[in-house]
Amino acid sequence: MSNTESYPPEFRPLMSSEPAEPETTVEPDLNRSKDSNIPVIDMERLDMEKLREACKDWGIFHLENTGIPSTVMSQVKEITESLLSLPFEEKRKLFGVNSPLSYYWGTHTVSPSGDTMKRAPQESSGHLFEGINVPLASLAHVDPKLESFRVVLEEYGRHITRIVVTLFEAMAENLSLGLSNDQKRSYLSESTGVIRVQRYPRCTESPGLEAHTDSSVISIINQDEVGGLEFMKDGEWFNVTPLANSFVIALGDMMQVISDEEYKSVLHKVGRRMKKKERYSIIYFVYPDKGCMFKSTRYKPFAFSEFEAQVKVDVEIHGSKIGLPNFLNAP
Numbered sequence: 001m002s003n004t005e006s007y008p009p010e011f012r013p014l015m016s017s018e019p020a021e022p023e024t025t026v027e028p029d030l031n032r033s034k035d036s037n038i039p040v041i042d043m044e045r046l047d048m049e050k051l052r053e054a055c056k057d058w059g060i061f062h063l064e065n066t067g068i069p070s071t072v073m074s075q076v077k078e079i080t081e082s083l084l085s086l087p088f089e090e091k092r093k094l095f096g097v098n099s100p101l102s103y104y105w106g107t108h109t110v111s112p113s114g115d116t117m118k119r120a121p122q123e124s125s126g127h128l129f130e131g132i133n134v135p136l137a138s139l140a141h142v143d144p145k146l147e148s149f150r151v152v153l154e155e156y157g158r159h160i161t162r163i164v165v166t167l168f169e170a171m172a173e174n175l176s177l178g179l180s181n182d183q184k185r186s187y188l189s190e191s192t193g194v195i196r197v198q199r200y201p202r203c204t205e206s207p208g209l210e211a212h213t214d215s216s217v218i219s220i221i222n223q224d225e226v227g228g229l230e231f232m233k234d235g236e237w238f239n240v241t242p243l244a245n246s247f248v249i250a251l252g253d254m255m256q257v258i259s260d261e262e263y264k265s266v267l268h269k270v271g272r273r274m275k276k277k278e279r280y281s282i283i284y285f286v287y288p289d290k291g292c293m294f295k296s297t298r299y300k301p302f303a304f305s306e307f308e309a310q311v312k313v314d315v316e317i318h319g320s321k322i323g324l325p326n327f328l329n330a331p
């Protein structure tokens, strides 16, 4: 199933120690995070109180009954799997310097610009994952070889945009934000939206992605049945148990500011997996317009582009994102 040549060379020594037992469930151990039942929000019958609680108390929840046809879901999954399974060198060429899409691997720090900060995984603590970054605005210019990828992702993007608008409007109503249509468009800009497709090798002992908050307004995560997504609540890590036919919604840093800290961005990571299988995830990051201004009680006013630039600098200097604490008002 997993063809080793499709993975970056640095991953291979770590992968070869894993026996090929695709369906085996890993024994629970003491280091594993606890299971939790995050709220499940039904989009067809939106319960505003339940949504408010999910945002306020959790910052992460499942969203079901979103109306995305199952054919679209399976097409996205199929095309993602086939592209990421291409030989490593082929992926590097296809998504290289001349492509508006980028292929990355290793440990990255989430950057709102879509730039991926890459470090080679260390022997013992490497976070193993790889992915393709797809800024939605550039989909129209992809290599003709990727025509079917473009068509499928555009269709997926249209559905997700519809879901995002419905969800955000409900959140804004719960927060009594009284936003104009222009403000809403600026918070949920289609020009900055990014889809990321990611693959994590079948190494259940290697962590996937380091702990971080997303810089987005909201992130729509489509994790497969392998599991591994974890989040922090009240100082403890919990698993997001996969739920079929649903998305995981994670609130990002910009939602924390928009809600004036009524809602918090959720700290999350991809940890050890429950099954010895490759894990795929498809994430849609909703970002504001670059020039969108944020004014709130606890933070200095800033434009999203300034936040983005600061994250880049932090990653270069400290190796990881600092994010909102950099923008706190002076005490």
Ligand SMILES: O=C(O)CCC(=O)C(=O)O
Binding pocket: 110, 196, 198, 209, 214, 221, 223, 229, 268, 269, 270, 280, 281, 283
């Ligand atoms: O792969 C996942 O499920 C989550 C990935 C993630 O958190 C990210 O790329 O920001």
Ligand SMILES: [Fe+2]
Binding pocket: 110, 212, 213, 214, 219, 268
């Ligand atoms: Fe994330």
